[in-house]
Amino acid sequence: MEGPVVKKPVEPAYVSTTNACKLCRPIGACLAFKGIEGTVPFLHGSQGCATYMRRYIISHFNEPIDIASSSLGEKHAVYGGQANLKLGLVNVIGKYRPRMIGIASTCLTETIGDDVPRIIKDFLEETRTDGNMPVLVPVSTPSYAGTHMEGFHGAVRAVVENLAIQPTHHDGINILPGFVSPADIRHLAEITDDFGMTATILPDISETLDGPAMNEYPLIPRGGTPISSIRLMGGAKATLEFGRTISSIPTAGAWLEETYKTRRYLLGLPIGIRETDRLFAVLETLSGKKTPRKYIGERERLIDSLVDGHKYVFGKRAIIYGEEDLVVALTAFMVEIGIKPVFCASGGKSGLFGKAIKAVTQDLYQDEPMVMEGADFFDIAQEVESLSPDLLIGHSKGYSISRKLGIPLIRVGFPIHDRIGGQRILHIGYRGAQGLFDLIANAMIQAKQDGSPVGYGYM
Amino acid sequence: MQQAIFEERQGQIREKDERPFSIECNKASLAGAVSQRACVFCGSRVVLYPIADALHLVHGPIGCAVYTWDIRGALSSGRELHRMSFSTDLQEMDVIFGGENKLYRALNELIERYSPGAAFVYSTCIVGIIGDDLEAVCRKVQQERGIPVIPVQSEGFKGNKRSGYMAACNAMFRLVGTGNTEGISPCSVNLLGDFNLAGEIWIIRKYFKQMGIEVVANITGDGRIADIQRAHGARLNIVQCSGATLDLARMMKNKYGIPYIRVSYFGVEDMAESLYRVARHFKDPGIMRRTRELVGEELSRLYPRLEEYRKALAGKKAAIYVGGAFKAFSLVKAFRLLGMKVVMVGSQTGTTEDYEELAAITDPGTIIVDDSNPLELSAFLKEKDVDIFVGGVKERPIAYKLGVAFCDHNHERKEALEGFIGMLNFAKEVYASVMSPVWRFVPRRAAAAVDQGRCIWKAQ
Numbered sequence: 001m002e003g004p005v006v007k008k009p010v011e012p013a014y015v016s017t018t019n020a021c022k023l024c025r026p027i028g029a030c031l032a033f034k035g036i037e038g039t040v041p042f043l044h045g046s047q048g049c050a051t052y053m054r055r056y057i058i059s060h061f062n063e064p065i066d067i068a069s070s071s072l073g074e075k076h077a078v079y080g081g082q083a084n085l086k087l088g089l090v091n092v093i094g095k096y097r098p099r100m101i102g103i104a105s106t107c108l109t110e111t112i113g114d115d116v117p118r119i120i121k122d123f124l125e126e127t128r129t130d131g132n133m134p135v136l137v138p139v140s141t142p143s144y145a146g147t148h149m150e151g152f153h154g155a156v157r158a159v160v161e162n163l164a165i166q167p168t169h170h171d172g173i174n175i176l177p178g179f180v181s182p183a184d185i186r187h188l189a190e191i192t193d194d195f196g197m198t199a200t201i202l203p204d205i206s207e208t209l210d211g212p213a214m215n216e217y218p219l220i221p222r223g224g225t226p227i228s229s230i231r232l233m234g235g236a237k238a239t240l241e242f243g244r245t246i247s248s249i250p251t252a253g254a255w256l257e258e259t260y261k262t263r264r265y266l267l268g269l270p271i272g273i274r275e276t277d278r279l280f281a282v283l284e285t286l287s288g289k290k291t292p293r294k295y296i297g298e299r300e301r302l303i304d305s306l307v308d309g310h311k312y313v314f315g316k317r318a319i320i321y322g323e324e325d326l327v328v329a330l331t332a333f334m335v336e337i338g339i340k341p342v343f344c345a346s347g348g349k350s351g352l353f354g355k356a357i358k359a360v361t362q363d364l365y366q367d368e369p370m371v372m373e374g375a376d377f378f379d380i381a382q383e384v385e386s387l388s389p390d391l392l393i394g395h396s397k398g399y400s401i402s403r404k405l406g407i408p409l410i411r412v413g414f415p416i417h418d419r420i421g422g423q424r425i426l427h428i429g430y431r432g433a434q435g436l437f438d439l440i441a442n443a444m445i446q447a448k449q450d451g452s453p454v455g456y457g458y459m
Numbered sequence: 460m461q462q463a464i465f466e467e468r469q470g471q472i473r474e475k476d477e478r479p480f481s482i483e484c485n486k487a488s489l490a491g492a493v494s495q496r497a498c499v500f501c502g503s504r505v506v507l508y509p510i511a512d513a514l515h516l517v518h519g520p521i522g523c524a525v526y527t528w529d530i531r532g533a534l535s536s537g538r539e540l541h542r543m544s545f546s547t548d549l550q551e552m553d554v555i556f557g558g559e560n561k562l563y564r565a566l567n568e569l570i571e572r573y574s575p576g577a578a579f580v581y582s583t584c585i586v587g588i589i590g591d592d593l594e595a596v597c598r599k600v601q602q603e604r605g606i607p608v609i610p611v612q613s614e615g616f617k618g619n620k621r622s623g624y625m626a627a628c629n630a631m632f633r634l635v636g637t638g639n640t641e642g643i644s645p646c647s648v649n650l651l652g653d654f655n656l657a658g659e660i661w662i663i664r665k666y667f668k669q670m671g672i673e674v675v676a677n678i679t680g681d682g683r684i685a686d687i688q689r690a691h692g693a694r695l696n697i698v699q700c701s702g703a704t705l706d707l708a709r710m711m712k713n714k715y716g717i718p719y720i721r722v723s724y725f726g727v728e729d730m731a732e733s734l735y736r737v738a739r740h741f742k743d744p745g746i747m748r749r750t751r752e753l754v755g756e757e758l759s760r761l762y763p764r765l766e767e768y769r770k771a772l773a774g775k776k777a778a779i780y781v782g783g784a785f786k787a788f789s790l791v792k793a794f795r796l797l798g799m800k801v802v803m804v805g806s807q808t809g810t811t812e813d814y815e816e817l818a819a820i821t822d823p824g825t826i827i828v829d830d831s832n833p834l835e836l837s838a839f840l841k842e843k844d845v846d847i848f849v850g851g852v853k854e855r856p857i858a859y860k861l862g863v864a865f866c867d868h869n870h871e872r873k874e875a876l877e878g879f880i881g882m883l884n885f886a887k888e889v890y891a892s893v894m895s896p897v898w899r900f901v902p903r904r905a906a907a908a909v910d911q912g913r914c915i916w917k918a919q
Contacts, residue, residue, distance in 0.1 A: 014568055015561055015565050016547060016548065016565035016568060017521060017545070017547075018545055019528060019544050020521050023521070023522070023525055024525065045616075046498050046616035047615075048497040048523075050493070051494070051496060052523075054853055058853060058855070065856070066493045068491045068492070069494070070491070071487065073487050074616060074618070077584075077617075087489075089491065095465065095834055107585040108588065111585050143520035143522045144554050211860075213859065213861070214862075215862075215902040216841075217834075217857065217861055400529075
């Protein structure tokens with residue numbers, strides 16, 4: 001048989017979505033905008049969108065998340081929202097003094113047909129600039145098409161399209177990591193730094209969404225990808241873009257390649273051994289340097305620990321869910337440690353998910369993992385009975401299933417709403433794999449220990 | 460501080476002084492001001508959410524459903540259908556060709572799957588624009604399935620949270636009057652505006668049981684469709700909270716002649732007074748005697764236990780920002796009972812009368828604010844050098860970022876704050892945050908610590 005079993009959502013095809021395994025498109029744009037220096041995300045729509053998304057993001061990061069809104073009311077829905085959008089921009093500029101405002105549309109403003117780029121153009125023409133006019137970057141994010149990941153990638157692309165200038169070539173590289181944690185971003189910066197490379201990581205939420213307690217409320221938290229660096233992205237030696245399911249959507253990496261011939265390396269999210277090896281191989285090529293000893297050491301210790309712990313995880317059956325690229329990368333790692341990815345599910349629908357899962361599993365995993373695009377937690381729960389999984393791997397929203405089954409949930413990705421420290425979860429690199437492996441192996445050890453009548457003290 | 464305040468919002472902020480009090484409120488949120496408010500849909504969703512045997516189907520793109528999935532700590536003693544998130548998950552084609560057919564099919568499959576007591580269908584922004592006839596689809600499914608299928612007119616942009624409360628009340632009012640009221644006691648009430656967060660309505664129901672009063676319907680905490688359908692058989696509506704369900708009480712008064720009273724179960728004073736008011740209403744000496752006993756017993760248990768918290772907390776400064784102002788009244792009194800001083804109080808959706816009441820019960824110098832935002836709130840916390848901030852999820856990071864203690868008075872709280880026991884829990888919560896040693900290390904207090912030679916890293 002060719003390829004994995006790509007399972008269509010269970011028959012009969014349900015028309016409703018129950019307990020979604022995806023978020024709406026504008027929230028992805030807001031999250032991306034949060035990772036750019038001096039930027040305020042702005043939603044053109046009704047007030048509730050901004051407030052709900054703020055609340056959702058706050059519950060993961062425990063950080064102030066200021067997302068402005070044009071707060072449209074009934075009359076704007078009839079006559080168009082441009083007056084409120086302009087007023088909102090004036091107010092944000094006045095109080096926040098941003099370097100950039102990232103303006104995402106919503107289902108409301110897409111449907112009433114507001115032409116945001118045109119409104120912004122008018123606004124810029126009408127407004128006297130005193131040199132303090134921030135960059136205004138619109139991105140179209142109708143919530144009825146795609147998930148938060150399309151919103152995220154769309155926003156990153158919009159930023160680059162708006163900022164990148166005709167390039168002067170330089171030695172730096174671009175990294176477009178997708179939606180990873182602040183800890184991941186810090187690690188990426190550390191790695192490229194250790195290679196002696198200048199990397200523009202876009203977006204960079206390492207400080208903006210994981211900042212210190214302060215004496216003054218940070219209207220716009222410090223950190224984020226510097227706007228001056230984004231301008232120069234077109235002249236970079238190469239772009240590393242993470243995600244095995246994004247080749248069909250218009251991303252910033254694709255745009256830079258089309259527009260400025262910036263070579264694009266499309267890699268999987270560097271989770272686990274092989275995907276991290278691929279990243280380091282590219283970095284070696286681009287830097288002309290060998291991988292620093294520090295990371296060789298991390299890799300060596302990782303392998304050693306996998307040997308030490310392999311029996312505790314071998315043959316365990318995992319259900320892995322979340323964003324497509326994250327699930328693909330986690331699955332790649334799971335098959336490396338002998339865990340069976342019996343079900344890989346995502347609310348996303350790139351059309352590439354099954355193929356990507358096959359690509360990362362085929363040489364290590366004999367069975368065909370069941371893969372489902374456009375899945376929700378009802379679909380996942382439906383499959384659970386027959387799959388008898390030993391663990392779940394994904395964000396917090398799988399907790400009710402894990403509780404019902406009495407099996408561990410390994411919390412990764414976003415959102416983590418029922419634990420602290422979601423922003424500090426390190427997924428990537430050998431170091432990230434080490435942390436995940438210890439977590440998973442110990443969860444399996446604990447499950448066995450807790451279920452033992454003996455209560456033994458050695459493994 | 461002035462620079463934190465938008466010119467358009469000046470009238471919505473007052474510092475209490477000798478002059479007659481007036482404040483602007485009930486306005487649309489200012490664009491770009493990062494209001495802490497949500498939308499019409501939020502207002503409706505929040506009120507109907509705890510009805511545990513109903514299907515809550517959100518008609519729209521996925522966002523509105525996914526951000527309200529299992530969002531409130533509204534407990535149920537039985538079914539937990541309310542903790543699921545159902546959406547028609549509208550896609551581009553639905554927006555172009557209309558979502559009625561999808562809604563019809565979604566309702567059918569979900570009713571088939573879960574056999575709910577009724578279905579609420581929430582309209583979202585986009586539905587208001589593409590013009591789906593919710594009423595017609597609901598009517599059809601109701602006829603075919605034989606359960607109430609009720610549209611909730613909660614398009615996000617059509618007003619603010621208060622309009623959403625109204626839409627929810629309209630939806631519930633369709634249920635009221637359709638059930639059998641036989642056997643309901645003359646001493647009976649409905650509990651409106653309690654959402655059974657952390658099991659609070661169970662505490663309150665226990666009090667009424669002790670007093671000899673029957674509770675007909677919980678509206679909506681641990682709520683059931685069949686109870687709401689017979690709610691018109693109760694003799695009194697007891698309305699808590701800031702008017703989320705007040706409209707329903709008014710409608711029931713007009714149509715069924717059921718009187719209502721407004722109460723609060725937060726804090727000792729308001730809790731006791733609420734029970735007494737209900738007892739007085741029924742003019743039954745037995746009920747009054749049992750109420751006195753109940754309050755007496757509870758207080759004699761509570762006060763000694765509160766004492767240690769009062770000693771530690773006396774003189775500390777508190778700030779309050781909540782959704783509805785009614786809750787703020789009780790919080791002001793609760794802080795006072797702990798010997799603390801309220802220096803700022805505000806709400807998302809207070810009315811003129813609400814703010815006048817707040818002005819009446821607070822000390823001079825207290826900041827009173829309507830529909831605030833992070834910019835202002837952080838400025839107030841700094842200016843007043845607040846020791847603890849009480850609010851919801853969106854207020855928490857504002858406090859924490861500035862190194863200020865915080866008490867969760869939100870919809871996902873795990874500690875019951877209502878009832879006499881709730882006052883004790885509240886004191887514990889406040890104490891646990893204010894007294895944490897962590898504040899010694901945050902920048903706000905670290906500077907002071909340097910002066911006292913305690914802070915090593917600053918001193919170096």
